[in-house]
Amino acid sequence: MTGAPYRIGVDIGGTFTDFVLLDTRDGSLRNGKLLTTPHAPEEAVLAGIRQMLDAHGIAPDQVQHVIHGTTLVANALIERRGVPTGLITTDGFRDVVEIGTELRHDTYDLFMRVPQPLVPRSGRIEVAERILPDGGVRMPLDEAAARAAARDLAASGVQAVAVCFLHAFRNPAHERRMGEILAEEAPGVTLCLSSDVVPEIGEYERASTTICNAYVLPVFQRYLTRLAEGLRGIGLTGPLYLMLSDGGTVGEETAARHPIRLVQSGPAGGVRATALLGGASGAADVLCFDMGGTTAKACLIEGGEPLRSLDFEVARVDRFRKGSGLPLKVPVIEMIEIGAGGGSIAQVDRLGLIQVGPESASSDPGPACYGLGGTRPTVTDADLVLGYLGAGSFLGGDMRLDVAAAERAIREHLADPLGLSVVEAAWALHETVNGNMAQAAAIHALEKARRIEGYAMVPIGGAGPVHAAQVCRKLGIARMIAPAGAGVASAFGFLASPISFAFVRGWVAPLATLDFAELAALVAGMEAEGRRMVAEAGVAPAAMRTTVIGALRYAGQGFQVEAEIPAAAIAHADRDGIRRAFEAAYLQQYGRTEPALPVEGVSWRVIVAGPTPALDLARGAGGGGAAVTGVRPAWFPGQGFVETPVIDRTRLGPDDRVAGPALVEERESTLVLPPGSEAVCDASLNLVVTVGG
Template identity: 85%
Template sequence: MTAAPFRIGVDIGGTFTDFVLLDTRDGHLRNGKVLTTPAAPEQAVLVGIRQLLDAHGITPVEVQHVIHGTTLVANALIERRGVPTGLITTDGFRDVIEIGTELRHDTYDLFMRVPEPLVPRRRRVEIPERILPDGGIHTPLDEAAARAAARELAAQGAQAVAICFLHAFRNPAHERRMAEIIAKEAPGLTLCLSSDVVPEIGEYERASTTICNAYVLPVFRRYLTQLGDGLRELGLAGPLYLMLSDGGTVGEQTAARHPIRLVQSGPAGGVRATALYGAAAGASDILCFDMGGTTAKAALIEAGEPLRSLDFEVARVDRFRKGSGLPLKVPVIEMIEIGAGGGSIAQVDRLGLIRVGPESASSDPGPACYGLGGTRPTVTDADLVLGYLGAGSFLGGDMRLDVAAAERALREHLAAPLGLSVVEAAWALHETVNGNMAQAAAIHALEKARRIEAFTMVPIGGAGPVHAAQVCRKLGIARLVAPAGAGVASAFGFLASPISFAFVRGWVAPLASLDFDGLHAMVGAMEAEGLAMLAEAGVPAAAATRRVIGAMRYAGQGFQVEAELPAASIATGDRDALRAAFERQYLQQYGRTESALPVECVSWQVIMAGPVPVVATATPAPAGASAAPRLRPAYFAEAGGFVETPVIDRASLRPGDRVTGPALIEERESTLVLPPRTEAVVDTALNLVVTL
């Protein structure tokens, strides 16, 4: 028997912090959920873990480790809660982060907003130096100017400094020397080098990513220290792992160097869980629909693997407009924000239409129905008034919802201004959210040249199962797989994710003249670095796996396509194999190839990973006498209004059971709403497979 058989996954969301405890001896899962504490996120983590252990009679020494995902990094960037940061860059380039790419995210808006740079111009310092595109030195680093810059930024109150010199991804010598000088002249400053954080082409994206990493790094380190101290006070002596945005996990030390890699950590865990849920139900092409308390996100999973990218945006000034945020060059599971979450606030706009979000009631004060001080209507308030949520059964009865407060908020802010009844306003809000999400998901699939109606939806998040069936109908999706524990899916996904880290190096070169000896050496160096990182997390070299991905394009193009490369193609110098891998991916994405054009390599990615943990997606509750379903009025427009609807305890369902809509299937973390003309069957993995 393992001395410490339990593993804990923790996901901090905008409204709730979720917990999943796994017993590795029998695969049994136990879930928990507490309100997030925004001012001190670690407090909710510590309270929830203590409650979970106490509820099941587990001692802290029995916990092997904790795996954690958090929105702290993203929130610090969105809410501008980082530290005063400076930028040191090549002479003539300090305004790159303001100029950007000069692309407009809204061509016709004369008053188009762009994100304010995290570093004001007075804290951007230029240094005479120049590295050439091939890594050669054109102008040596001016060390006198470097010393002056260090002293200047310290005098201005900077607490962190991003160093981003032109072409440093090909030769980091100047950045490293600059860091040595700062460490001597201003030893208290936190330093981030672009050649460490994102060694890739593109000075704007590289500078933006490095600045963001520097901006949040001291905040994140303080948080990790407070969380680690709290866990040790609880008696949990095992390691703390953190979830990355690309679906891998890393040790605490690695995460503390690259917090920007955690910007999408929570949703990445949800996508990982969704792939497992879908596979258990026999689905490989999946639409992950993750609707939590603050936002709704979508991700496409093909052949069991989510789509991935090296480009991401954070802190958009126009929430759904690509190009309106701060660009990041980090490995991420590709997902988009498609709508509001349960806590998103609704209002009537100047055109007399209902607009939902982006403002959220969060956990403080929360939706009006939480009774914690919120007075404005949210999606959760509408779902409660429509009967989809039970006032006395929310969170298993631990949190009673106030129907009168929800009705009051809807009446004052929506129904009265629009001349509607409270129920009509609630339904309008519900339909608005569903329509927005369906439209955004369809556009996302279209942009990826995919037919969304061919996918199976898997809804996760506390609000996902409530809205899933209606969103499926709007998308033309005929099959829905609703897993058990969907409300804590991200935390479960952490437990099913391997120790993994992606290393990226930029190297622009024509494929026809690519130096394979140099490439082989570079890939080998990334692999060695990855093995060392895995060893830190206790993964032996024999258990590690390697994937190599090349970002390539046709010569003259301004965008690239990522393709996984055959294992031996780099070692043998097989140019044809590399081109074939690129063109297969290009054909899938664009429907054609350009065989007459030469191919250019842009960057190389090596993903080093440990074994994938084997985790069962659900464990059945002990069999007992099935209680007769109770009834609750729930609103279904296709049935003409409120219908006395069976409310079924999900724990009472067994493989082979069938449920015909309308029905409400409740579990502690979420409720699955089955409209009329739907049928759900419980499969052997305890998923509810819904046919619409």
């Protein structure tokens, strides 16, 4: 399929499934959007691909491959829809997943809730064995006890087993032998070893991550099987790639072994797109503002690269509180959830204030205005009542919105209880969401020691462009880069992502006594495995590149800082070079260094990647004049309803200017330009907005 000209990106969100079809011959894009089918997510994927191929007269054998991102893994963990899972661990450590770190995410709440372990205590079995921190064996694995544990779990009906022994990240011998015993005693059970999934220090985080991977793995594999069979049924015989949470893509077989690495795959695609689009307009430092149907997320991008992390939480019991979820040790693009999405439901709380989310109408029944059975007010309903969305132009007119239903939902649940008019209640809902998102984004930037005013915002997601200008004003951001196709940006980002995979190995060792021969062997082993996996996706060895990142800290600290380590520093045992790399990263994060303190390494990460696909952002579209297609009343603070020009985004070309107020529509989203703002279309067809006001 190498010579086939088309590539397809597909992103499954909580409300919509998005599609982008790229013609590699001329860089042109065709976008699509369908309501997600939560009961069987692959149904919307297959229906959307069929629609796009039929609509544009493309034969299935002309599709080179499909790149896919999904919320399936995260949703399975949040909704507890995985398989019955067991845990085998070192004698004395079965309750680690319940004890956690013993830190409280809410110091003053006497009734603080914590996430319940995915494996109940009855499913957690201890086995006598002990590996020391340096990898030495203090107590051999008790094989009789190991066999008994395997038989007990098999008899209990579990479908997956996680194995997490103490210090297995330094010596996996006992875990691997336990895996062999499980294969003999419970041959039908899915098996995950912590030394394979997350070979890093921290027994709680390592156990939690391994359990989560085992819990969702059978569900994810069944989904991949259905999707792959469906794609072949359509006639698409090219490879299926999947987006990882760190912004790389891998082949189907690799993804099936490590589904936990896809927990943030959809939003990661959006960040990839944002970095590319922002850079094309000359903005290296960008705030990605991704507001979809269910949530809004933010990510800081510096020098064209997003901030990254090896820690993530899922299934929080308190949505915005760090420490209230299940911890995962996986490489992710660092994003924070800053607010609600278009489908988030609003209500009046016990204090008489409007609260938005976390409950979402999703795609079934959807917002009240969708006319699919929803009766409660959502952000989308408010945006429709305020005139920001067009009832007859939503999704290019394919989905007509019901204004009366939106007004009825807002009146019954918000306006009447608060003694407001429907419009006042809709604006209060809209403003509440904007204020919450701006506050959360500002706090996130402060925590990273960044001044958010110096960033340019790139809004993506179906609802992002609707709310972006008002959020910019609250943050003091003067410049916004609004890309074409913002509503399907995550799917577009998949097409802009390289094939890559990251490996990490925990190894706590002082820099002063670091054995560079052992480090070189460790890095070489990870690089070899990465090259093999990237080669499986069809990347030529000569096109691969390798990056080594060390997680280091000053001795005695509990947190580490990641720094890129030059290959020459490892090859020539350059301790000073590694320390300089660490202290440069430390200085950026904390504004100071401690030259007198010794440094120690905690873990080492190797990323093997193929080339980044080249995309023509101008895409040969735009222009044609007569961009104003009509007017409709839209509500702006201080002015009320204003007769506002409606502009067809597809008719704007380079150097075209738009002055606010204006509503710039395209099929997947609407950009709201309030009074006092002005936009100019650049060579990449981004609208560069001076927010003003």
